[in-house]
Amino acid sequence: MASFPQIRLRRLRRTAALREMVQETRLHVTDLIYPLFVVAGRGVKKEIPSLPGNFHLSSDLLVKEAESAANLGIPAVLLFGLPKTKDDTGSGAYNAKGVVQQAIKEIKRAMPELVIITDVCLCQYTNHGQCGVVVDGYVDNDKTLELITRTALSHAEAGADMVAPSDMMDGRVAAVRGELDTNGFQNTIILSYAAKYASAFYGPFREAAESTPQFGDRCSYQLDPPNLRQALYEVEMDIQEGADIIMVKPALAYLDIIAQVRQRFYVPVAAFNVSGEFAMIKAAAEKGWLNEEACVMEVLTAIKRAGADLIVTYHAKEVARWLKSGNLI
Numbered sequence: 380m381a382s383f384p385q386i387r388l389r390r391l392r393r394t395a396a397l398r399e400m401v402q403e404t405r406l407h408v409t410d411l412i413y414p415l416f417v418v419a420g421r422g423v424k425k426e427i428p429s430l431p432g433n434f435h436l437s438s439d440l441l442v443k444e445a446e447s448a449a450n451l452g453i454p455a456v457l458l459f460g461l462p463k464t465k466d467d468t469g470s471g472a473y474n475a476k477g478v479v480q481q482a483i484k485e486i487k488r489a490m491p492e493l494v495i496i497t498d499v500c501l502c503q504y505t506n507h508g509q510c511g512v513v514v515d516g517y518v519d520n521d522k523t524l525e526l527i528t529r530t531a532l533s534h535a536e537a538g539a540d541m542v543a544p545s546d547m548m549d550g551r552v553a554a555v556r557g558e559l560d561t562n563g564f565q566n567t568i569i570l571s572y573a574a575k576y577a578s579a580f581y582g583p584f585r586e587a588a589e590s591t592p593q594f595g596d597r598c599s600y601q602l603d604p605p606n607l608r609q610a611l612y613e614v615e616m617d618i619q620e621g622a623d624i625i626m627v628k629p630a631l632a633y634l635d636i637i638a639q640v641r642q643r644f645y646v647p648v649a650a651f652n653v654s655g656e657f658a659m660i661k662a663a664a665e666k667g668w669l670n671e672e673a674c675v676m677e678v679l680t681a682i683k684r685a686g687a688d689l690i691v692t693y694h695a696k697e698v699a700r701w702l703k704s705g706n707l708i
């Protein structure tokens with residue numbers, strides 16, 4: 380058996396060309412999903428303070444933003460809605476004329492090929508900010524399912540290619556699949572936020588989506604961060620219930636979860652590089668403490684190396700440009 384000095388692992392690292400030849404993981408623009416926030420009205424484009432470079436957009440300008448992403452080669456957008464008014468049951472979420480439903484139609488008209496994914500949840504639409512129907516201070520699972528399925532169906536009817544339930548209620552994937560199939564939407568894809576943790580890294584998003592819970596937290600439905608086996612159980616259940624793609628969220632503090640899910644299951648795996656992960660790098664880069672491009676590429680490549688096929692990231696457009704410019708990571 381050869382060993383040092385015959386074996387020298389540094390031989391393959393000597394030049395950039397050699398390193399590229401033996402590079403094991405490569406980020407590609409088609410891995411990216413670009414999140415967008417739609418608001419009511421026309422002509423609205425307001426930068427989100429907690430997510431620099433991301434905007435609250437009315438559907439007319441959201442179409443332009445989606446177009447610019449598509450022109451960079453990004454295959455999919457993920458839509459979040461901020462309704463005009465909120466109520467107890469989040470009725471804006473399943474209103475056929477709601478902000479997301481309108482935006483889907485406008486994007487589809489302009490760009491039929493762009494894949495439209497919709498976040499399916501109630502928290503942006505309820506006045507209490509919880510992801511479901513509250514009964515005696517507790518989020519009622521089965522009552523919430525009815526509204527989640529209505530929301531998903533309304534998105535499919537508007538033309539969404541994929542619906543992404545993010546509420547973490549039990550049984551939601553089966554309920555959504557059933558509702559879609561009964562109504563003739565057999566081909567609408569379910570991307571399930573299967574392993575979604577009760578994470579502190581959602582802070583900037585909640586400011587952006589105005590979805591901070593007005594009482595309590597989300598710990599009675601989202602996963603507890605120390606748990607791996609429960610995450611695998613959630614993923615297994617969602618696949619059994621008919622999820623086409625499963626998601627792990629957040630990404631960076633959960634690379635072990637991504638890796639294990641990748642090894643154990645066959646469906647494509649998505650990871651959500653969440654708002655707090657974006658904000659940490661942005662803020663440090665603004666201070667001149669980190670090189671933004673290098674850090675983002677390193678992080679996203681790590682998420683892919685862990686096993687993610689798809690990555691939701693607020694950096695999607697910047698990454699698409701960096702990939703085009705051909706810089707080596």
Ligand code: PBG
Binds near residue numbers: 590
């Ligand atoms: C809510 C939802 C959340 C995110 C997407 N949908 C977080 C939450 O539980 O408040 C987080 C996205 C992000 O932080 O980037 N269903």
Ligand code: ZN
Binds near residue numbers: 510546
């Ligand atoms: Zn929610």
